[in-house]
Amino acid sequence: MKFSRILNDEGVNKFRAFLDDGAVTGEPVPTELLTKQETSQIFSKPLDLDQNIVFCSKLELGRYLDNAFEKADLRRQNVIRNRNLWASIVLHWFDQFCPIGSDGKRAVSKVSYSPEKYQKYIPQEVTEYGSKNLHYRHLALTPYRIFERNKLSQNEGRCILAGPIHIFGRDIEAVSGRAEVFSNSQLIEAIHILYWDETKGKLRPGYSTETRAGNIHRLLADVRNQRKKTQDWYSMTARQIVESLPEEFDGWKNRSR
Amino acid sequence: MKIPNECVNASLVRMKGPPQLDCQIDLSAATHLDGLPAKASVYVDATFRSSFMRLYFGTVDSISPPKNTILDDLDSTTVAKIVVRIVEHGNLIAQSNRFTLTNQNPHSGGSKSIIKVEYRQLNGRPWKLEIYSDDTMPAMVLDEDWASTCLKKSIPIQDDLQIMGVLMPQIFEAILERILLVERRNAYELYDGDETWRKNWIVFASQFSDGKLPQAIDEEDSDIDTSHVLQWVDSVVNKYCESREISTSLIDLLEGLE
Numbered sequence: 028m029k030f031s032r033i034l035n036d037e038g039v040n041k042f043r044a045f046l047d048d049g050a051v052t053g054e055p056v057p058t059e060l061l062t063k064q065e066t067s068q069i070f071s072k073p074l075d076l077d078q079n080i081v082f083c084s085k086l087e088l089g090r091y092l093d094n095a096f097e098k099a100d101l102r103r104q105n106v107i108r109n110r111n112l113w114a115s116i117v118l119h120w121f122d123q124f125c126p127i128g129s130d131g132k133r134a135v136s137k138v139s140y141s142p143e144k145y146q147k148y149i150p151q152e153v154t155e156y157g158s159k160n161l162h163y164r165h166l167a168l169t170p171y172r173i174f175e176r177n178k179l180s181q182n183e184g185r186c187i188l189a190g191p192i193h194i195f196g197r198d199i200e201a202v203s204g205r206a207e208v209f210s211n212s213q214l215i216e217a218i219h220i221l222y223w224d225e226t227k228g229k230l231r232p233g234y235s236t237e238t239r240a241g242n243i244h245r246l247l248a249d250v251r252n253q254r255k256k257t258q259d260w261y262s263m264t265a266r267q268i269v270e271s272l273p274e275e276f277d278g279w280k281n282r283s284r
Numbered sequence: 285m286k287i288p289n290e291c292v293n294a295s296l297v298r299m300k301g302p303p304q305l306d307c308q309i310d311l312s313a314a315t316h317l318d319g320l321p322a323k324a325s326v327y328v329d330a331t332f333r334s335s336f337m338r339l340y341f342g343t344v345d346s347i348s349p350p351k352n353t354i355l356d357d358l359d360s361t362t363v364a365k366i367v368v369r370i371v372e373h374g375n376l377i378a379q380s381n382r383f384t385l386t387n388q389n390p391h392s393g394g395s396k397s398i399i400k401v402e403y404r405q406l407n408g409r410p411w412k413l414e415i416y417s418d419d420t421m422p423a424m425v426l427d428e429d430w431a432s433t434c435l436k437k438s439i440p441i442q443d444d445l446q447i448m449g450v451l452m453p454q455i456f457e458a459i460l461e462r463i464l465l466v467e468r469r470n471a472y473e474l475y476d477g478d479e480t481w482r483k484n485w486i487v488f489a490s491q492f493s494d495g496k497l498p499q500a501i502d503e504e505d506s507d508i509d510t511s512h513v514l515q516w517v518d519s520v521v522n523k524y525c526e527s528r529e530i531s532t533s534l535i536d537l538l539e540g541l542e
Contacts, residue, residue: 103359104356104359107359108359158332158360158361158362158363160333160359160360163334172334203334206331206333206334206335206336209334210331210334210335210336211336255376256376257375257376258374258375258376259369259371259374259375259376260374261327261329261338262325262327262371262374263374267374271374
């Protein structure tokens with residue numbers, strides 16, 4: 028099915044009203060908002076977004092969106108500031124972004140202190156120096172951005188994008204919320220080397236356990252902040268970054284060899 | 285080691301589409317950097333939010349910008365934050381402060397500030413330009429209440445593209461007229477002379493006149509024709525607006541485009 032219309036502002040308001048009310052009780056998703064004249068508008072480049080596709084991970088979602096944008100001749104800069112597009116994408120596959128639980132209800136993520144309380148589904152707009160952008164804490168935008176940034180590397184950012192699409196965990200927060208991590212593909216590759224188990228095709232247990240030596244949060248926060256005073260991780264290969272890490276990472280390094 | 289602000293002079297020089305970085309790095313101004321390894325790499329890292337581009341500016345003994353300095357992989361067409369880094373074998377040897385550049389604020393991140401911004405109670409007047417007869421840099425004085433309200437909305441006035449797009453041509457014109465018509469300074473002497481705010485404005489203006497400067501007006505002659513200076517100033521300000529596509533940008537901003 029061609030995804031040729033996206034929500035207009037009125038449609039976004041109606042989607043928000045659904046999140047306020049019917050979404051929690053498991054009511055049907057109002058996908059008609061994407062086709063009605065009053066709640067939608069034509070999107071400049073129709074996209075091929077199969078409504079029946081099932082995404083097993085954020086990696087699959089990111090790759091699928093990147094492919095769809097590429098086919099429609101859309102660059103990253105053409106899409107990443109379009110709030111209504113990203114809200115529409117979530118609405119399109121809402122049952123996957125906010126699945127109904129065994130009790131027939133949805134756990135709708137809500138942040139009451141934020142200007143956009145449903146920022147996981149409708150991106151929050153932020154203005155910096157007069158330039159409008161979207162906040163990273165969004166279930167579709169961020170997987171796309173991480174994939175797009177790392178698609179030319181062997182791992183495609185899979186260590187960060189491994190989980191299901193409705194979960195925005197601490198790992199993805201730690202990466203997408205830090206520009207110097209997000210933008211450094213070599214560092215993402217280093218995370219892959221350290222914590223990804225190639226034989227099992229999943230992250231090694233304990234990689235994000237705060238009490239465990241050399242966990243991912245230590246790497247991305249304290250150790251990185253300390254190292255960046257004397258090292259330039261942008262000009263180092265992933266392997267060089269890994270080998271330069273202090274002793275507390277030895278266990279992970281040994282497992283990765 | 286710290287690369288001092290004086291060593292870096294940077295601005296964004298395109299108003300439409302991805303910005304182009306114009307960055308000059310001169311390490312000779314900092315004697316404590318004399319011992320840097322000659323073959324260490326010099327990078328300018330440009331970021332905006334989570335987007336990043338690294339530009340290679342050669343080595344310490346031969347600093348030169350790359351052929352292409354268009355920041356087309358940044359997520360903003362109007363703002364870039366830059367840091368200069370000197371690196372050898374993965375070791376960070378020296379680094380500058382982070383400068384925020386916007387495409388309507390010349391030299392906003394570099395060392396040669398050509399105007400200062402002050403906040404005062406202006407009693408109903410939104411802003412005024414103060415130009416002093418001594419060597420004190422001209423000031424764009426903004427009404428304190430207006431500035432603080434803008435700041436609450438997270439946009440400092442001096443970074444608001446719409447407001448600065450309207451103010452900068454006026455400021456540019458007023459300062460050039462003050463230097464050349466009121467003070468009757470010789471533009472050529474200023475250009476070749478010591479570092480002062482007047483020189484910096486004339487050097488900045490010369491970018492928009494293919495380096496040509498107006499003949500000085502005779503200080504003694506009150507009846508002299510000043511039209512050639514007025515025309516030069518007018519042409520410089522027009523070229524400045526044209527190069528930064530200020531009108532187009534204001535229309536785009538109103539229409540919600542970037």
